[in-house]
Amino acid sequence: MTIVSLKNISKSYGIDVILKDINLTLNENEKAGLVGINGAGKSTLFKILYGQIKPDSGEIYIMKDKKIGYLSQSLDLDEDETIFKEVMKVFQEIKDMEKRLHELEKLIADPKNIKDEDYHNKLLSEYGYLQEEYERRNGYSCESYAKGVLIGLGVLEEDFNKEIKYLSGGQKTRVALSKMLLSSPDILLLDEPTNHLDLSALSYLENFLKDYRGTILIISHDRYFLDQITTKTFELKDGMIEEYDGNYSFYISERRKRTEQRTKEYDLQQTEIKRLEGIIEKYRSFNREKSIKQAESREKQLSKIERIDKPSSLEKAA
Ligand SMILES: Nc1ncnc2c1ncn2[C@@H]1O[C@H](COP(=O)(O)OP(=O)(O)O)[C@@H](O)[C@H]1O
Ligand SMILES: [Mg+2]
Structure with missing residues (x-):
């Protein structure tokens, strides 16, 4: 069952088109990664999903009564609270x-x-x-549950009464992440959750998310982390989404295959275009009524070809 989907979402900042007609669907309990180079528009996509910013066009669907939790790159904590x-x-x-x-x-x-x-x-x-x-609602155990998550993510028990304003960026991330996990949303949007986490906190988070009974979409550059949790990968590139039915490693190998396939198709098409152009040139050079007609008919054929974009074969994966 689809729990959340984006339909034909577009978003520009000034003349920069960030998202072009994006379609994306997540099923209940699906765990997916969202990858792409810096500035690709991943965080923008999350903010649109969460309703924090409005797209220029398109629709957002969220299943009725489902709660979205969003861990943003900028944390939202009360600095004066412990x-x-x-x-x-x-x-x-x-x-x-x-x-x-x-x-x-x-x-x-x-x-x-x-x-x-x-x-x-x-x-x-x-x-x-x-x-x-x-x-x-587990009233008796919520405190110990909260403690367990905080400690799991590497917050020391002796610091529990420290005010947020005295914490480092890394500690704040852990607190925000704890809050997010404890609120048990139906859909978890995590934007770079592994920043500032050490190995033990990372592995705690990994296990927590693996066992999480909910839908998760994660932006992360940590391929090992993604590999452990996700079974689907969306790549955001040139404002468009490409979907892969597997984790990060699958995405890398499948992407290579797709690029190779597209390169083959592109090369074939280029050969065909060159062939037609050669014929056209020849017919034109004869400069007879009949040959001009031939040239024109080939030009029509040439104009009908749907051009394949040159696949960027050498670029790095996101
Ligand atoms: N509020 C904004 N106003 C103008 N440009 C923005 C704004 N937010 C993001 N951008 C630009 O949109 C692009 C995508 O940003 P972002 O979604 O943060 O990318 P990512 O998370 O993939 O690194 C970047 O070029 C960024 O500079
Ligand atoms: Mg970002």
Whole structure:
């Protein structure tokens, strides 16, 4: 089932065309990489998917009630908050429930309320409902879950009470990434998530994403990381998307094959074009009515050929 798709998306900045009529589809629980050289428009594509910027034209579809999480290259954290509090904001609703449960406990135990049977029953039923909901949403374990993710990504427990503003860029990335993972979105958009991560955090993230039950699109230059997680690769090049049904390594080998195939087709076409041009030139040089007609008919044939762009065979893969 398609969970998210872009249809005929175009975007320009001034005279620079960044995206030309892009089509891209992700199925539920699909994990894909988005690759391309610097400045190709990858981050722009993410911002369009997330709804942060509007395309010039085209449509964005997101399955109903599905939540998108976006880890951008610029992090969005409250500088005055401590690490742990900032991360626990993800569980605000659960924390509110917890507060209400405590209130209810007091109200239920209050002798005044026990006398009022109707009211007391109401309190009990709200308590029962909330209690169930709290358990269903893992209220008891969300703190330890948050701790586990932070530590997994290399944030030291002794730093949990440090304010964000005192953290290095790398530490901020880890906090933002923790927040993102803990919020469990249906669709995860990760823009260069491995920047600033050391080996152990990298391998933690790799495993987390491998096991993640959701749709993931990752921009990364780390081919080993992509290889571990993705089963599909989109390459953004010259404003267009080319899709590959496999991980990064598959993309590299398949891309080579496609380029070779296209080069063959291009060479064949060039030979055919040269042949026709030669014939035309010859007929024209005869300068007879009949031969001019022949030339014109060949010119028509030549103009009908759909020109294949020269494949850039020697360029590096993204
Ligand atoms: N807000 C903007 N205004 C003008 N140009 C922009 C803006 N954002 C990005 N660009 C340009 O669009 C191109 C694509 O940028 P970006 O999407 O960040 O590429 P990538 O993430 O693939 O490196 C770049 O040339 C960049 O300079
Ligand atoms: Mg970018």
